[in-house]
Amino acid sequence: MQTVGQQLIITAIPTLPALVFLVLVLTGRLLKENAQYVAILGVTISLVFSVFALLFVAGIVPGGGRPIEFSVNWIDLGQGGSFPMWVYIDGLAAVMLVVVSFVSLMIQLYSGAFMEGDKRFAWFYAVLNLFTASMLGLVLAPNFIQLYVFWELVGLCSYLLVGHWFEKPSARDAAVKAFVVTRIGDAALFVGIIIFWATTGSVAFTDISEAAQAGFIGGSLYTTAVILVFVGAVGKSAQFPLHVWLPDAMEGPTPVSALIHAATMVAAGVYLVARTYDIFVQSPAAMLVVAYIGGFTALMAATMALVKKDIKRVIAYSTVSQLGYMMLGLGLGSYTAGIFHLYNHAFFKALLFLCAGSIIYAMDSYNLFEMGGLRRRMPITFWTMLIAGLSLSGIWPFAGFWSKDAIVASAYEEQYYLLFGMALLTVFLTAFYIFRAIFLAFTGEPRTEPAREAAESPGIMTGPMMILAFFAIVSGWVGIPEGFGLPVRDYFSEFVHPSEFAAATLGHEAHAFSFALGGISVVVGLLGISLAYALYVVRPEWAGELAARLSWLHTFLDKGWYFDDLYGATFVRFAMWLGRAAREFDRNVIGGLVGGVGRGTLGTGGLLQRLQSGGVQNYALFILLSVLIIGVIVGAQYAAMVVGLIALATIAAFAVGNRL
């Protein structure tokens, strides 16, 4: 067991950013721009502790070498039981901890300049830290309920951050869209959790896996539950068919996109699948679903990125596509390859977003066709973006190559040739679209005035960019497979690997590194780059002609395969109709009822008011009348009298009526 000191350190990893959130919420108005220092301090400490955790699990720190596992009694009800918060850190979790806190730190440094002058500066940092805390908590969770709590928190922070500039209606709508679409996934996830809990009585991943092995859950129910969990991951990671929120989420500030929609939150879905891998591998059908959805999403998103004008949207679709790769890898059984790609992707994708943000900061525009020739004016941005692009395209020896190639190769080696073809085609498209963006932005002549005036961004922005660029190159080098011929160990595979049980269930043989497959993917990538070069540098007019000739295709891709329109026509219309109906019901029926009660009371009061005439004799008349009525009712035994009185009343009515 860990010492208390170690437990404190681990607990501090998510707690510190949460504390920073609280502090900034309370004192944000006072701190204003100084909030960034508080935040950066918190995240740095978290990062240091995360590195410690990593070293511990890796065995470098004495006493380590095994996963960290302990629980803290969060609520202790004595007799009634208690609610412990569990912590489980193995290789996968340790890597994620470091990645999340590191990227978060880079983003927060960067935001100091990017968000300068923003009205809600301190709030931005506060929510950013809450997000970091939630993501770190999610990483530490070894059971579904804890995971779900942080899962939801992460979704909430995404909503808050995407809608940071809520004065813009498009930002408001995008935030709601992100939240609602991921909510669909969350609902499915919750149903899956319930099924697991109901059948096995536990929500811890290991317990469920063992229960499944013991046969507590039947085949099709099990697969259904696993697929439901996967749907949750689909929502969070913006896979088909719940991918529609991610491009719109670009309405948020660029640092938000870099942190949440590149490196961390969208990775949560992939992380979930990896964490519950023991559960997934027991359902081959679910694994196939994961793989095919991943592959299809990768291809689909890459096609959509081909025609976008907005640089951030290109990168957003790229994220969706790369996440598809990760899902593909996991679905095929290449756990290590998928996670390796997640790890590498975090660095170069965050870098891509930061470069885009740098351009936006300098030019105040994100339209690719308004840029041009920025190579000379913003050199640091250019070189870092180029590095990121090469890494994304999977060109050797950049980081992206090692992981992307691993996934593509495993598709071939596991004999899923369709997926292999899709993956390879996506490599081509990926290289093409990212270099289209780079060439459009940085080469040629400036197309507009702001492009001519653009200046390099301040150091606090380029600093993180350069650090990330460094990692975008070298991060893959910890996972160079042995077969490559270099005298370095594959540290990553040793550190992050599926459990023995999972490996045994999958029954894959280890394949040595294949130069042929690696070469094929590099060549395809270079092909893509050269096509982009040809269309955008050498002969720009060809691009225009191509777009004009194939305008139907262009529009189809530009509109995102008409998914937004499809969803809008069906679900959104229905939901809006429901909302309108509810509003009308509330207004007319409930409001009418309430209003009616009020008016009725007023009316009755008005009528009764006339009874109070102020005349004593009037009152006496009514008293006597009442006495008479009571007497009649009580003395109803005297039938004759009743008859007589009724006769009297009738005559009275006549008399009054005729005003005798």
Place this chain on the structure above:
Amino acid sequence: MTLVSALGVVLSRSVVHSALFMSGSFLGVSGFFVMLNAPALAAFQVLIYVGAVTVVILFGIMFTQKPQVRRYRTIINRQFWAGFLVAVGVGAFLAYVLSAEDWGGAEAGNGPRQVGAFGRDLLGVSQGAEIFTLLYEVASVLLLVAVVAAIVVSRRKIGEGVDRGVRE
């Protein structure tokens, strides 16, 4: 005679006539009391009602009215017919209930014929009438309070003028 006088109280146009009709009604009731074997009570009735109450009311009239005959419009309010019907209803109801009930006793002549017996009853000395001691005393107190109250309520405040007749 009693009932006719009662009608006269209600329907007469002059207040003074009403007062006189009222004392006529009282006399009729007094006669009833004699028929009911309670001569002492009859004497009291005449003394107090016809004697004292009528006089007091006449005094009241004297202080507050110009005694003249008025039209019906000014003396009867809008509840004429409603009141008539309600009163008829109540009267009929009472009469019917009281008559339809089986009292099971003819004249038994139970009233206190002798004044002495009556006095003993009233003071609570005779058999079965013990409560009347208390009631008698309470009645005395009540009368005292009433006298005081009447004086207090009708006191003239300092600074008010003399009664000068009435507004119509």
Place this chain on the structure above:
Amino acid sequence: MPQIPTQVQEFLDTLVAAPPLEGYLVVGAILFAIGAWGALIRRNALVVFMCVELMINGVNLTLVAFADYLPNAGGLGVSYAVLVLAIAAAEVAVGLAIVLAVFRSRRTVNVDEVTSMRG
């Protein structure tokens, strides 16, 4: 004395015979009703007073009638009637004092004009 015929004798007997209990009760009820009617319709406060006295007398009559006719009552009804009489007299005194006081402040005994309880 000359011989009176039997029917006349019987008729005279009925004339001097005691009336039935219900007779007294009905008269009392009608007296009460007339008093009530008058209390409801007259505008002059003093006349209303008189009608209230009528009502009290009606009740007294009923009371004494019961006292005389019901064997188990023990003739106590008369004593009650005396007390009622006394109380009614007291009430007249106080009531008239009030009427005078109202008259002093508003210079009228018209009941319709005293409507400050109007709501």
